[in-house]
Amino acid sequence: MAERNGGGAQKGTFKVKAGLAEMLKGGVIMDVVTPEHARLAQDAGACAVMALERVPADIRKEGGVARMSDPGLIKSIEAAVTIPVMAKCRIGHFVEARVLEALGVDYIDESEVLTPADEENHIDKWPFTVPFVCGCRDLGEALRRIAEGAAMIRTKGEAGTGNVVEAVRHARAVNAGIRKLQGLNRAELVQEAKRIGAPVELLEECQRLCRLPVVNFAAGGIATPADAALMMQLGVDGVFVGSGIFKSEDPLRRAKAIVAATTYHDRPDIIAEASEGLGEAMRGLEIPALSEDQLLAQRGW
């Protein structure tokens, strides 16, 4: 909750929550599992890191309940870098979120990559001082999360697969949802709000802005510099790369190349140069080969 302290400063306002996301734009946020990874990500030009115990590809492989990371790990990663540190909590697990806030993380990802703690309710994010990012598959889901207080949105994609197809689907669905609003009158907007299950005020804002009212990143399956540039050209503001970097043959070179391709997403010559001789990308999974219960994007609603 926005709080006042000495000197008339107001902390935790939506403006400063959404404002940090504005500062991350055009950048790459990288999953890291050790302080060494975090330093490597920073050296490669990451604009933030996501502190985790296991990258999504390993969560997928090992199974079991995936939870918030060990506070000691998060603290050691915070101490290792000067860039913002994000961490994940389970969907609906507001106590994990409070713990992450107490640890001083800069952003919380209420994430479908971890095992959901509540199958009915996402976290009420308004009372927190720390900002939240949440995943979405379409406009309705994005706006429901914003209505709950999320200050940044990302596509869900299909984490840990190294397959960008779902992130593309979700980014295009958000774009199509916003495009559809153009030209609707008030009565039609109310109907559309009901249809997609989101507050009409937020649909009005999207209609006016011709985009989401908060920063929107791509996530889930980005494994190559060209994947990152593809997502940028589909109109996202930046990218998260999870397993794609540290499950590849040469993480530092690949991380640097993805950073360059994100900034120079409309320059195929620069992407080509950055992509040359990177070694093996992560192996990757075909989405139809996954069984229903292995699909992380279906968690949350």
Next chain:
Amino acid sequence: MSASNGTRPLIGVLALQGAFAEHERALEAAGARTRLVRLREDLDELDGLVIPGGESTTMTMLMQRMGLYDSVREAVRGGLPTLGTCAGMIILAERITDGLPDQPGFGILDIAVRRNGYGRQVDSFEADLDLTGDERPFPGVFIRAPIVEDTGSTEVIVRRDGEPVGVRQGSVMALAFHPELSGDLRLHEEFVRLVRKGNN
């Protein structure tokens, strides 16, 4: 320098990472033309330059990797009117504390700054600021902002509770906060005036 007397000056916005689009919008509303700067040739014929907020380490590395670092620094050193906000202030500063050990600043502005001086994101805040020579408060947005620990020979142009948060040295302006997120154009208008003056 291109003629800017009476016409709209052309201001470049360094667009490697961060909140460059917001500066573009604010500068255009303040009467300038803008160009995103990603390559060396984008610096040609500029009347002014903005180094935006974002991650100073990311921006510095991309400048180095793309061969932009020396060109941008020399342009600013050579008198190109420049506005740096937050990360941009850090990049312009002569002395940086709590940065990366090998994080090179441009060393142009005679100030000392501490990165993330107010703390982590939960300590980010909004506060009213005092502009020199203007009684109306300015809405300040501070996001993991640097603290100005020493203002050296610069002129302080913005204060919060008496503490310096904005400085000027010749044609270089630097702010610890984000006027591009505030919706208040006064500081962008001030910079556009500085650009016009610098190019006449």
